[in-house]
Amino acid sequence: MALIVAPPAAAQEAAAPLRVVSQGPGTLYRADPTVQFVVHSEKAGRDYLVQVTPPAFGPWLPGQKAAVAYVLDGGYGIMGPTARLLGGSNAMLPAYVVTVAYPAGQPSSRERDMLFATAVRPDGSKALGGGAEAFMGFIVDELRPWVEAKYPVDRAKSVLMGHSQSGIFTANVLARRPDAFASYLIASPSVWAQPDIAERLARVSLQGPPRRVFVAYGEDEAPHMVSGGRQVARALARNKAAVVSRSEVFAGADHISFYPELAARGLGYLLPRKRPINYPNPTPVPAETLRRYEGVYVLSDGRRLPIALKGGKLATTLAFPVELDALPRPGRFFVNGVDVQFTFEGPPDGPAQLLRIDYLGEVAVARRAP
Structure with missing residues (x-):
């Protein structure tokens, strides 16, 4: 079938007024193709650091669009280059990686951004949430349209990825606005901050096709984290009408040590290649x-x-x-x-x-x- 050049309806939406404060090259390594932006969100009322790493090759055909992964916590500095490398292999589709973090010299509001309400941590201290609704507005209504207007990305091949507190945030986006992304990667979700999230996920309903979800956590995490990951995985597995899910427990891994494997395992599941790259022997031709x-x-x-x-x-x-x-x-x-x-x-x-x-x-x- 020939490629249809006309852009999808989603790409024709007007981008939300996301203001670029500054722009510069990536700094991870000498030939780093990443471009970083400081953008101002009206919905969240603050600046964010957005880094965009393109795929190594493509899209190239007329009208062709690439997969895109929106990764919270800045991808811990590794997800952009890792996915770029793996996109040139059979591990996953080539994809743009858009990471979100906080600009140098500005305070982090991570806890407030990721949690919908103040919560009590397992150690009895308070986690001061309450800003997740505004942050969700930034991600879904400001950042996503801005990226889609600026880069050739396909919302039908989009992923939202979060770990720990950003994992519970990602689960909430799935529960509250499931149509925002095509798929979701929920890693070590902080269910302690919102014990009703499993019930919410079990009730997710959609008008369109089911969303693909990958849930992961480490075998050697704290018991409450293992329990939270298990609850989310079981709730999604029950909701077969709205979700196609896979869960994975990383053997011998603690809260963070399995994170580097999430590109190959998680994004590979959510953004699979249609066919493998083959390496045939060339045929001589006169x-x-x-x-x-x-x-x-x-x-x-x-x-x-x-x-x-x-x-x-x-x-x-x-x-x-x-x-x-x-x-x-x-x-x-x-x-x-x-x-x-x-x-x-x-x-x-x-x-x-x-x-x-x-x-x-x-x-x-x-x-x-x-």
Whole structure:
């Protein structure tokens, strides 16, 4: 099926007035592609640090959109680059990762943002919540539309991910506004802060398709955390009309030690590839045959894709220069390590007239330029 270029209705919504205070490059490593923004939320009445890490390759076809994961607690500084790396493997779909944290030099309001009401911790002290309604408004009504207007992301492949107090917040977004995201990753939820969350999750109802949910916690966490994770997992497992869920207990892990595995296990479950990347052996093709495929091919959005014979192989440039290796079927080529295939079509003894590009299971057609 050919790729439909028209954007989904959700992408046509006007972005909420999220004001960018500052913008700069990422700082994790020398070639870090992350862009960071300080944005001001009118709903929450404060600034947030938003970091956006793009996928390593794609989306590239006309009108194509990528998966997107919104990760709270700044992804602890590792989720953006980890997901970028795994998106180039069979672990998960390539995805934009949007992390949310607090700007340097400004106080954190994490506890207030993540909890809907003041709660009593297991040690008897108070956790001063009450700002989660406003923070949910920032995430759902300000940040999400801003990201969708700025980047080619698909709400139908969106994830909200939170851990600990942000895990109970993520569970609450699912319970209160389940249509906000396509899927949810709830890690070590602080159920002690809201004991009725399991009941709320068991009552979630939807008009559309069920939401995918991944619940995780560590085997060696404090007993009240293990109990909370188990309650959430069981409640979701019962609500089969609204949720398709998977839960995982990480053996030998404490409250934080399993977090690095959540990209591969959690995001991999919520953002699975349609098909695995294959690594076939190239098929030798005579140079005179390859010359039939040389030329410039024009995509539906007007981009021109030159295909040239270099060093005995066809080569072109997508997001970066690539070489095309031949498959056994005539006219079909692949790029090593990337889920993309090229199929040239035309007369058996003349130049190819049409090029089909299949990337991540979506297909676009390019025609030979006159």
